[in-house]
Structures are given as C-alpha cells and as structure tokens.
Amino acid sequence: MRMRVDLIYLSVVACFLPSPFYSVSGLNSDGQTLLSLSRHWISIPSSLVSSWNASEANPCSWVGVFCDHNKLLVSLDLSSFKISGEIGPEISGLTHLKSLNLSSNHIFGLIPSQIGNCSLLQHLDLSLNILNGKIPDSLGNLLSLRRLSLFNNSLNGSLPESIFHIPSLKSLRLSFNQLTGLIPSNLGNASMLQELYIDNNQFTGSLPDSLNNLSNLVYLDVHSAGVEGRIPLGHGDCRDLIYLDLSFNHFFGLPPELGNCSNLQQFAVVKCRLTGPIPSSFGQLTKMTLLYLSINQLSGKIPPELHNCTSLSDLQLDQNQLEGSIPSELGMLKLTSLFLFDNYLSGEVPMSIWKIETLENLLIYGNSLFGELPIEVTRMKHLREFTLFDNHFSGIIPQSLGINSSLTKIDFYNNSFTGRIPPNLCFGKQLERLILGFNPLEGSIPSDVGNCPSLERLILDNSNLTGVLPEFVDSPNLLFMNLKNNWLTGEIPASFAKLANITEINLSMNRLSGLLPQELGNLLQLQVLNLSRNALEGPLPSQLGNCSRLLKFDASHNLFNGSIPTDLRSMSGLLTLDLSENHFSGNIPTFVTEFQALIDLRLGGNSLGGTIPSSIVGLKTLGTLNISSNGLTGLCVDCGLNCDAGRNFTRCTHSSDKQRGLTKFQTAMVALGTSALMFAVVIGLGFMLQCRKREKHDIEEIYDDKEDGSLFHKVMVATEDLNDKYIIGRGAHGTVYKASLGPIDGVYAVKKLMFGASKEGSTSMVREIETVGKVRHRNLVKLEDFWMRKDYGLILYRYMHNGSLHDILHEVYPPPFLDWSIRCNIALGTAHGLAYLHFDCDPAIVHCDIKPMNILLDADLEPHISDFGIAKLLDQSSAALMSGTLCGTIGYIAPENAFTSTKSMESDVYSYGIVLLELITRKKAVDPSFADGMDIVRWVRSVWSEKVEVEVVVDAGLYDDLYDSCVMEQVMEVLQLALRCTETEASRRPSMREVVKELEDVYSAISSKLK
Structure with a gap:
C-alpha cells in the first residue's frame, strides 16, 4: 500500500515539477546522471525538488552535492533525506565520485553492480536502509575504498572475497544483515583494516587464521555473527589489536597466545560456551581496561597474573565454573567493577579485595565464600552495589557501613551474619535495596529505614529481629517489604x-x-x-x-x-x-x-x-x-x-x-424396595468379602516387597523420618522432601500422599502408582520406587537440581539467563512428554494440571513433566473423561473446564499453550502487571498482533537474540503456536503431535545454526 501511494506521488511530481528538472540541455554529465538517478526514486523531499534545477550548467550548488575546483562532482551526501526508491545503474556515470552517502533513507532493491565502476570512491555508506540481495562482487574493483558501511539492511548471501583485495580498506561495517556462509579466508589480505563489524549476521564456521595479519585492527566485533570454533590468534602479529568483542558466538577456549596482543584494551567474549581455564598469559595485557568473560563454562582458578593488567578497571568473570579462592593479587588493581558471582569459588575473600577503594560494583554472590567483613569495607567510598547473597559470610556487619553515602544496593541474603543491622544505611538517600533476610541477626530495624526516598525492596525475613516496626516517613518508592518470621512486636x-x-x-x-x-x-x-x-x-x-x-x-x-x-x-x-x-x-x-x-x-x-x-x-x-x-x-x-x-x-x-405420609402405592413400593435391598446386601457382602481378600493380598504383597527395603530405610534416615526441615515443596496432592543418600545413591525427591481414613483411598493410590510407574519417557519424571503405609504413601523420584520451570522463570533471584535455544528445548521436551501421554500410552493419559510448577528441570535444563496426582486415564472409546471435581490450576484451565467437568487432551493443549506464553514473556499466567480480570492469553492478544513489534510481549532477556532476524521469525512462530493452543474453541487447537512437529522444525533450525 505504501509503495502504491509513493508511485502516485511520483506521478504527481513528474506532472507538476518545473520543466527545468527534466530539461537537461546545457547541464553537464554529472547533473544529467543525478537526474537519471532521481527517476528511480518514488519519494523525493521538497528541498531536493526545489534545489535540483536542470537549467543550471552544473549541479555544484544543488543540495547534497559537492564539487571540486573543476566543477566535477566528487561527493554526494543525501543521508537522512527520507528518499524512497532504488539505486539505478546510472550510478556508474559518476566517474569522479569519491564519497557517496545515502544512509538513513528508505532505499530498497539491490546494490547495482555498476557501482564498481566508480573507481575513485573512498567512502561508500549505504547503511540504515532496506537493501536486499547479495553484496556485488564488483565492489572489489573500488581499490581506493577506505570505508564501506552497509550495516542495518537486509543483505544476504555470502561475503565476497573481492572486498578483502582492497588494499586501502580501513573500515568495514556489515552489522545487522542476513549474510551467511564462511568468512572469506583472505580476510587478512586487507592489511590496513582497522575496524571490522560483522556482528548480528548468520555466518558459520570459525574466524580465518588470516585475521592474525591485521596488525592495524583496533576494533573487531563479531557479536551474534554466528561464527564458531577457535579464536584464531595463535599465530601472527596481533600487537596492534585494541578492541576485540566476540560475544554471543561459540568458541572452544581462550588461546594463551592472546597474551601477545599487548595493545589490547577491551576484550569481551560473553556467552560463547567457552571451556577450559583463563590463560595466565592474560597478565601480559597491561593496557587492558575491560575484560568480560561472563556466561561461559570456564573452569579452573582465576589466574593471579591478572594483577599485572595494571590498567584493568572492569573485570567480569561471572556465571562460569571457576573454583578455588579469589587471588589476593586482584586487590592490587584499581577496579571499579568486580563480578565473580555464580561460580564455585570458596575460601575467605582476601583482605586486599576489601581495600579496593575504587570499587563501585562488587558482586560475588552464589559461591561458597566465608569469613567476616572487615572495617575496611566502610572505606569503599564509591561502592554502589554490594551483593554477597548465598554464601557463608559470618560475623557482625560493620556498624559504620552506613557512612558510605554512595550505596544503592545491599544484598547479604542467606548468609550467617550476626549482630545488629547497621544504622544510617540510608544516610546518602541513595539506597534502593536492603536485603538481609535469612541471617541470624539481632536487635531492631533501624528507624532510618523508614526515611529512604529511593528504597524499593526491603527484605529482612527470617532474621531474629525484635522491637517495633519503623515509621515510614519518606519511602514513597518502596514496592516490596518482607519482614516475615521475626520477633517484631507492637x-x-x-x-x-x-x-x-x-x-x-x-x-x-x-x-x-x-x-x-x-x-x-x-x-x-x-x-x-x-x-x-x-x-x-x-x-x-x-x-x-x-x-x-x-x-x-x-x-x-x-x-x-x-x-x-x-x-x-x-x-x-x-x-x-x-x-x-x-x-x-x-x-x-x-x-x-x-x-x-x-x-x-x-x-x-x-x-x-x-x-x-x-x-x-x-x-x-x-x-x-x-x-x-x-x-x-x-x-x-x-x-x-x-x-x-x-x-x-x-x-x-x-x-x-419432611415426609407428609405415604400412599398405599408408595408403601408397597417401599416394602418391595426394602426386600430387594436386603437381597442385594446379602449378595454384596459375599462379593465384598471375596474382593477384600484379593485387595488385602495385593496391598500386603506391596508392603512385603517395599516397606522394609534398604532404600526405604535410607530415605527415612536421610530425612530424619520425614522431618519438616527437609521439605522442599508443598502442593495440592502432597508434600515433597529432599533425601540426599550420598554419592553412590544420589539425591531423591520423596512425595508423601495422605490417604485419610478410607481404605479405598489407599487401594486406589496403589493402582494409580502402578499405572504411572509403567510410563517411561525421557521427558516424564521416572518413578523410582514407592511404599504404602496405613495412612499415607511415599513416591520416590530423582531430584531435579534446577527445580521447576516456575522457579527459574519467576522465583529465582536474580533471574537466570535463558536464551532462545534453551527456551525452545524446554518447550519441545515438554511437548514430547505430553504427546507420549496422549498418543503412545494405552489407554491415553490426560495430565490435567500442566503448568510450570509441574515441569521439573534437571542439571542440563531438560524438562520432565511431574505431578500426576490428578492425571486421568482416557477410555479409548471416549474422547474425554467426566469427573465431578475441578481439574487443574487457575490460569491454566481451559475455558470449557470452567463450566463443565470434561477432561480431554485439548484441555492439556490449552494449559501447554499457557506454558509457551510464559516461556516467551516470562510473565505469570495471572500476572500482577496485567489489568484487572486479565490473564496472559487476553493480555498477549490485546497488545500484540503481527503488525505490532513482537518486543511488546517478549521477555527483555530475549532482546539480544531478537537482533537475529531468524530468531525473531522463530519467536513469532512459537508465539502464534501458543495462541492457537489457547483458542477458546477446543476443536481449533492443534494436537500435541502437531505441536511437536512445529517445534521440531523451529529447534532444528536453531540446532543447525549452533553446529
């Protein structure tokens, strides 16, 4: 539609423009070429129309045109002119052109191969347009070219080798396109190259070894480019390399030879699946100011040699598998940020770290560090974020900590700190978070806590605090307050x-x-x-x-x-x-x-x-x-x-x-009914006695086989006879305990189900356990064992180290990073499990309570559907099973189940669709951020359509992935699939087999890209 309007506009322009615009008699060849080029534009700004006057002898006075002293056109700059149209082949007529800038317009179509005839071009900028197709090989003819910018277009195909034959090329910017294939092996031939931006494309393979020849390279960015393999800096000369950003690709490890890049100032390799140690040779990078190695699988110890990086101010090694102690040598650096969280670090924090007075952000949570906080921490005058949670720190928090007026975040949650909360923590009026919960503190909450204008989160639960609640005088921004389980009075x-x-x-x-x-x-x-x-x-x-x-x-x-x-x-x-x-x-x-x-x-x-x-x-x-x-x-x-x-x-x-009297007929019927009832009772008693004998034999057989087993004994010992302190979860269908049986037997989850007084309840439970016990699938929890008692039953499952999907989406703080491939794998695994229940079990099984809480994640984040407490077997002759009880959890119940008691496969599909929406949005099924009475389905349908940017519903944690246009398309496909699964009309929902097929197509595209 836009194109049609623009064409109409062009027709009108052509009819009403002054005739000199197209009358070219007397106009030199450069001017005539420009007018020919303009005929390919369907939208021309009025400033250009009024300026480009064909009656003049040359175009040197025209807007955007620059000439040399010989009146020859050498530069054309029409950037941000809102021009819409194509670049015509006439561009080859501008033979003296040295600079062409058409960036930030609406130029579409192909880059004409004729542009290679502009042999004097030194600067070519076509960025921020909507060009498509391949980069023409003829660009390699521009032997004087110094800067080539084609970023933010829709270019595809491979990168021509000819570009790297340009001896004078200093800057190549190709970011945010759809380029594919290998990066040419002759990359190193462009020996003058200083800037190489190829990030956010779809390249495959590794960076070529010839990269080592780029001795003048000062900035390399292959962020989300799709390259993988090794970092090719093991040979050659990289001494002039200044900036190197390889984030969000896949590399095997860090080569020690990187230490030879003596001029390297910034090195970022974030979320690249790096394994192995951090090379000690990094200590040779004395000019490095920034080192980011976050979100990888690096192991080993932090090399103490890093203290030789005397310029280093920002060190981020978080979310790896680093172990051992923090090197005291790091305290010799003038760091402003030190991120070591979520590793396997242990031991005491060296005193030298607490003495780094330049620190602004110290995040070392999620390790096994211990020791006391020395008074020196109060001398960190610039410290803003101080986060130590989930460690084993102890002792008294220095009472003068509050004199640091820069503190914005204090998070010591789940340690062993004692003593009183320091006063004056809000002295600087900057504090946003005060989180000290799960510490054996004492004393009262300081009164100044109620006078923190910036405070947003106050979490002091389970901390033995006494005294009265503070008066909240000036805390208008407080959003969350948890003072649970203390000794507060008044x-x-x-x-x-x-x-x-x-x-x-x-x-x-x-x-x-x-x-x-x-x-x-x-x-x-x-x-x-x-x-x-x-x-x-x-x-x-x-x-x-x-x-x-x-x-x-x-x-x-x-x-x-x-x-x-x-x-x-x-x-x-x-x-x-x-x-x-x-x-x-x-x-x-x-x-x-x-x-x-x-x-x-x-x-x-x-x-x-x-x-x-x-x-x-x-x-x-x-x-x-x-x-x-x-x-x-x-x-x-x-x-x-x-x-x-x-x-x-x-x-x-x-x-x-009350009975008002019986007629003779009613009396006769009562007598007849009584006689029939007595006969039925006699027959029934005989049948029941026979059944009781059979049931007693069945149950006793289970007791005999299970009750006294060694595994049962180990479980009871490990949980101290199911002591409450081992409880890790409670649900509508039982209580779950954690049983650690040692390195040989491993860790289990034990689910306890109460039967009540009914013997029939225990018998029914036996049959349900035996049925579910026969189910075997990699995406269903495996029933390891079970035992029956008089009043309760125990079911044994393998413990899932990452908890439930609900935990990692909504409960874990800070929320773990989940990229698109991880979310897709969770979605696909869950779909496989459900499809197995629906189509491969005989009779089919409807789970009835699919939700993130019932999707458990193992150490590899592989999903396992759990909690079959209300699962139902479908008779093969019936499409659904009727029940008199409510099925499922609010927010996940299909619309038809709110008014009827039908349990069907389609109901499970609806619940699964809600799970898909939660995976994409990271919002709950009934989220506090939604308007009154709105659930996640209504919210997504109300704020998003295919004409609206998908970012309005997608979790912010996926924004980086969305720079990849393929991922953007995949997210939209899965989002549309989720909406089909949650259709109000059950018959319009896909089956779980169809869901698996669609998700397999999406995941195979991801997997092929990661290989």
Missing part, C-alpha cells in the same frame, strides 16, 4: 499509608498486636498482604476494601473479631482469601461469590454461623475451601431440594422436606 504504624506504590507486604509470623490501622486502605497498588500468625485484634477495617488490586490477603491465625466487612467485595481480583483461625462472627459472607478468580478460600476456625450459600460451594474456580470448625450450630449448605451439597458438607433440612 502495632502496625499508620504511617504505612505513605507507602503509596507498595505492591507486597509480608509481616507474617511475628508478634504484632493491636488494631489494624484503617489507613492501610490507602495502599491502592497493594497486591499481596500477609498478616498471618500474629496477635492482631479487633475488627477488620472496612477501608481495606479500597485495596481493589489485592490478589492475596492472609490474616489467618490472629485475634480478629466482629463480622467480615462487606466492603471487601471491592477486592474483585482476589485469588486467595484466608481469614481462618480468628474470632470472626456473623454469617458466612456471600459476596465472595463475586470473586471470579478466587482459588483459595479459608474461613475455618472462627465463630461464623448460619448457612453456607450453595453459590460458594459451587464456585468453579475454588481449589481449596475451608469453612470447618465454625459456629455453635452445625453449618449446612442451603441448596434446596434435590441438590448435592458437595465438599463433604451437610445439606440443610427444612420442614418442607
């Missing part, structure tokens, strides 16, 4: 109302008392409020109803009384409401039926009376409903005649229900 200050932007408050498991301040109703952005297990009392303030964005509200195990305020009905998006174990009275609130997303309602352990409205019991979304232990008179469900109270509740009895 009332919740009314000043909490000043936390206008806070989204989550967790004050649970403390000793807080007094009334809940009504000012909490001013927290309009609040999404999670957890006040459980305190001694708060009095009525709930009705003003809480103003917190309309609240998703989870837990006030359980307190001393609240009075009726439950009806104003809470404004919390229409609530997922969880827990008011259990208080002293609430009055009737069961009926307004909870207005909570369309409610999945967990707990009102038990109060003094609520009256009847339970049937509308509450019948809520389709509810996974948990607890109204037990209420009232002085037994609670019952008021659902009228001929209803099923469900959930083990009693149906209320009305006077109208």
Whole structure:
C-alpha cells in the first residue's frame, strides 16, 4: 500500500515539477546522471525538488552535492533525506565520485553492480536502509575504498572475497544483515583494516587464521555473527589489536597466545560456551581496561597474573565454573567493577579485595565464600552495589557501613551474619535495596529505614529481629517489604499509608498486636498482604476494601473479631482469601461469590454461623475451601431440594422436606424396595468379602516387597523420618522432601500422599502408582520406587537440581539467563512428554494440571513433566473423561473446564499453550502487571498482533537474540503456536503431535545454526 501511494506521488511530481528538472540541455554529465538517478526514486523531499534545477550548467550548488575546483562532482551526501526508491545503474556515470552517502533513507532493491565502476570512491555508506540481495562482487574493483558501511539492511548471501583485495580498506561495517556462509579466508589480505563489524549476521564456521595479519585492527566485533570454533590468534602479529568483542558466538577456549596482543584494551567474549581455564598469559595485557568473560563454562582458578593488567578497571568473570579462592593479587588493581558471582569459588575473600577503594560494583554472590567483613569495607567510598547473597559470610556487619553515602544496593541474603543491622544505611538517600533476610541477626530495624526516598525492596525475613516496626516517613518508592518470621512486636504504624506504590507486604509470623490501622486502605497498588500468625485484634477495617488490586490477603491465625466487612467485595481480583483461625462472627459472607478468580478460600476456625450459600460451594474456580470448625450450630449448605451439597458438607433440612405420609402405592413400593435391598446386601457382602481378600493380598504383597527395603530405610534416615526441615515443596496432592543418600545413591525427591481414613483411598493410590510407574519417557519424571503405609504413601523420584520451570522463570533471584535455544528445548521436551501421554500410552493419559510448577528441570535444563496426582486415564472409546471435581490450576484451565467437568487432551493443549506464553514473556499466567480480570492469553492478544513489534510481549532477556532476524521469525512462530493452543474453541487447537512437529522444525533450525 505504501509503495502504491509513493508511485502516485511520483506521478504527481513528474506532472507538476518545473520543466527545468527534466530539461537537461546545457547541464553537464554529472547533473544529467543525478537526474537519471532521481527517476528511480518514488519519494523525493521538497528541498531536493526545489534545489535540483536542470537549467543550471552544473549541479555544484544543488543540495547534497559537492564539487571540486573543476566543477566535477566528487561527493554526494543525501543521508537522512527520507528518499524512497532504488539505486539505478546510472550510478556508474559518476566517474569522479569519491564519497557517496545515502544512509538513513528508505532505499530498497539491490546494490547495482555498476557501482564498481566508480573507481575513485573512498567512502561508500549505504547503511540504515532496506537493501536486499547479495553484496556485488564488483565492489572489489573500488581499490581506493577506505570505508564501506552497509550495516542495518537486509543483505544476504555470502561475503565476497573481492572486498578483502582492497588494499586501502580501513573500515568495514556489515552489522545487522542476513549474510551467511564462511568468512572469506583472505580476510587478512586487507592489511590496513582497522575496524571490522560483522556482528548480528548468520555466518558459520570459525574466524580465518588470516585475521592474525591485521596488525592495524583496533576494533573487531563479531557479536551474534554466528561464527564458531577457535579464536584464531595463535599465530601472527596481533600487537596492534585494541578492541576485540566476540560475544554471543561459540568458541572452544581462550588461546594463551592472546597474551601477545599487548595493545589490547577491551576484550569481551560473553556467552560463547567457552571451556577450559583463563590463560595466565592474560597478565601480559597491561593496557587492558575491560575484560568480560561472563556466561561461559570456564573452569579452573582465576589466574593471579591478572594483577599485572595494571590498567584493568572492569573485570567480569561471572556465571562460569571457576573454583578455588579469589587471588589476593586482584586487590592490587584499581577496579571499579568486580563480578565473580555464580561460580564455585570458596575460601575467605582476601583482605586486599576489601581495600579496593575504587570499587563501585562488587558482586560475588552464589559461591561458597566465608569469613567476616572487615572495617575496611566502610572505606569503599564509591561502592554502589554490594551483593554477597548465598554464601557463608559470618560475623557482625560493620556498624559504620552506613557512612558510605554512595550505596544503592545491599544484598547479604542467606548468609550467617550476626549482630545488629547497621544504622544510617540510608544516610546518602541513595539506597534502593536492603536485603538481609535469612541471617541470624539481632536487635531492631533501624528507624532510618523508614526515611529512604529511593528504597524499593526491603527484605529482612527470617532474621531474629525484635522491637517495633519503623515509621515510614519518606519511602514513597518502596514496592516490596518482607519482614516475615521475626520477633517484631507492637502495632502496625499508620504511617504505612505513605507507602503509596507498595505492591507486597509480608509481616507474617511475628508478634504484632493491636488494631489494624484503617489507613492501610490507602495502599491502592497493594497486591499481596500477609498478616498471618500474629496477635492482631479487633475488627477488620472496612477501608481495606479500597485495596481493589489485592490478589492475596492472609490474616489467618490472629485475634480478629466482629463480622467480615462487606466492603471487601471491592477486592474483585482476589485469588486467595484466608481469614481462618480468628474470632470472626456473623454469617458466612456471600459476596465472595463475586470473586471470579478466587482459588483459595479459608474461613475455618472462627465463630461464623448460619448457612453456607450453595453459590460458594459451587464456585468453579475454588481449589481449596475451608469453612470447618465454625459456629455453635452445625453449618449446612442451603441448596434446596434435590441438590448435592458437595465438599463433604451437610445439606440443610427444612420442614418442607419432611415426609407428609405415604400412599398405599408408595408403601408397597417401599416394602418391595426394602426386600430387594436386603437381597442385594446379602449378595454384596459375599462379593465384598471375596474382593477384600484379593485387595488385602495385593496391598500386603506391596508392603512385603517395599516397606522394609534398604532404600526405604535410607530415605527415612536421610530425612530424619520425614522431618519438616527437609521439605522442599508443598502442593495440592502432597508434600515433597529432599533425601540426599550420598554419592553412590544420589539425591531423591520423596512425595508423601495422605490417604485419610478410607481404605479405598489407599487401594486406589496403589493402582494409580502402578499405572504411572509403567510410563517411561525421557521427558516424564521416572518413578523410582514407592511404599504404602496405613495412612499415607511415599513416591520416590530423582531430584531435579534446577527445580521447576516456575522457579527459574519467576522465583529465582536474580533471574537466570535463558536464551532462545534453551527456551525452545524446554518447550519441545515438554511437548514430547505430553504427546507420549496422549498418543503412545494405552489407554491415553490426560495430565490435567500442566503448568510450570509441574515441569521439573534437571542439571542440563531438560524438562520432565511431574505431578500426576490428578492425571486421568482416557477410555479409548471416549474422547474425554467426566469427573465431578475441578481439574487443574487457575490460569491454566481451559475455558470449557470452567463450566463443565470434561477432561480431554485439548484441555492439556490449552494449559501447554499457557506454558509457551510464559516461556516467551516470562510473565505469570495471572500476572500482577496485567489489568484487572486479565490473564496472559487476553493480555498477549490485546497488545500484540503481527503488525505490532513482537518486543511488546517478549521477555527483555530475549532482546539480544531478537537482533537475529531468524530468531525473531522463530519467536513469532512459537508465539502464534501458543495462541492457537489457547483458542477458546477446543476443536481449533492443534494436537500435541502437531505441536511437536512445529517445534521440531523451529529447534532444528536453531540446532543447525549452533553446529
């Protein structure tokens, strides 16, 4: 459409331009050539139209034209003129041209081969256009060319060898195209080359050895170019190399000969799958200011020789497999950034590191470092980010740490620090994060914490803190507060109302008392409020109803009384409401039926009376409903005649229900029915006795084989008879424990399932375990063993070291990096597992609860579908299985299951589509960032279409991958597949076999590129 409009525009221009524009009598050949070129343009700016006057003798006064003293055109600069059109073959007529700049326009089509006739060209810039096709081999004829810029186009094909025959070429910029094939082996022939940018293409193979001949090279960038293999600097002269960026490619290791590049100033090889050690020869790079080796698989120790890099200020070795101690020699450097996090480093941090006063960012978390923080850390006057979490540091945090006015992030989470929190941490008013949770601290929270205008995250949970909550005087930017499981006392200050932007408050498991301040109703952005297990009392303030964005509200195990305020009905998006174990009275609130997303309602352990409205019991979304232990008179469900109270509740009895007398016919039928019933009982008892003998034999056989086995004994010893401290997860279908059985047997996950009083429950569980135990697939968790007890069963699985997909997407902090190939592998593996259940099992199995929490990841991030607690076997003669219970988890339940009890393969496909969307967006199925009542499917459909940039929905962690146009296309394909899987109409969804086929095509493209 745009092209058509432009053509119309050109026609109009051609009709109405002054005749001199096309009348060329008297105009020299350069001018005539320019006018001929302009006829290929379908959009010409008015400034050009008014200036390019054909009645003149030469074009030297025209816009964009520059001539020499002989009136010969030597330079044409039309950059950023919004010209739309092609470069015509007439360009060859500009025989004196030395500089041509057509960058930043809308020029499309091919680069004409005739441009090779402009033999005097020294500078050619066609970048930032939409040129396609191949780079013409004729460019090699431009023997005077010094700078060639073709970046940000859509050029494809291989890179011509002829370009590297240009002896004067100093700068070659080809970034952000679709060039393929090998990088020419004669690269080194362009011996004057100083800048080589070939990043963000689709080259294959390794960099040629001739790269070593480029002794004048000062900048090499092959970021995301697709090259792989070894870094070819093992021979030749690289002494003049200044900048080398090889990030996001695939190389085998770091050659020691890199140490010969004595002028190297910046070296970046990020996310390149590097293995092996860091060469000690790097210590010879005395001019190097920046060394980035992050996100690789480097091993061995950090070479102490790096201290010879006296110019080094930025050292980033994070997310590797480095081990051993931190060399004390690094303390001799004037570093501003030291990133060593997520390695296997151990030992004490050398004192010399704590004395680097130039440090601005010190991130050494996720190792096994220990020791105390010396007073010297307070002398790091420039330190901004200080992150030590997940180590074994101990001792008292220096109390004068707060005098450092530059600190923005303090994160010592999960260490063994003791003593008090230093005062004045907000002295500089810069602090954004204060994270000290899971440390055995003591004392109170410093009062100045409530006076941090920049503070965003306050996490002090599980830290033995005492005293009262601070007054929040000036913390308008605080978003997240977790003070869970301390010994805090006193009332919740009314000043909490000043936390206008806070989204989550967790004050649970403390000793807080007094009334809940009504000012909490001013927290309009609040999404999670957890006040459980305190001694708060009095009525709930009705003003809480103003917190309309609240998703989870837990006030359980307190001393609240009075009726439950009806104003809470404004919390229409609530997922969880827990008011259990208080002293609430009055009737069961009926307004909870207005909570369309409610999945967990707990009102038990109060003094609520009256009847339970049937509308509450019948809520389709509810996974948990607890109204037990209420009232002085037994609670019952008021659902009228001929209803099923469900959930083990009693149906209320009305006077109208009582028998009003029987007719003779009814009396006869009752007598007949009684006789038939007695006969059935006699027959049934005999049958049941026979079945009982058989079932008893089956169960006892399992007990005999399993119960006393050595593996069972090892599990019980390893978990101290299933002690709570070994719990790693709880779900709707059981509790999971971690059992470490030593280096030979390995690590297991033990799932405990309670049976209750019903013998039939245990028998049913045996049959389910035996059925699932026969399932074998690499993408399904493997049932290693199981044992039956009287009241519970144990299922043994291999422990998955990377937890669940939910963990790495949403819970792990900081979030781990997941590139597109990793996400695709997780998506494909999960699809394979589901397709196996649907099509290769007899009878077919529907999982019924596919979600990231039930997709476990092993050490290689290979997915394994778990939790078959509500999986159902499909009769081969039926497309679906009916059940009276809600199937799945809110956010993942197919639309048809919200109103019926059908379990089908299509339901699993819908849930899988949600998982795909989470993999792409890294948002939850029901994410706090969505508008009220919106889930991930509605959100994606509302903000993205094929005409809108895919970046609006894609996780920011994939942005670097999206520079590759092939990856961009793959992401869009998978996104469209996810939307097909989540179609409202079940019949329009693809089968899991079709899903596997589409994803295999995508992943094979990725794999071929990585080889």
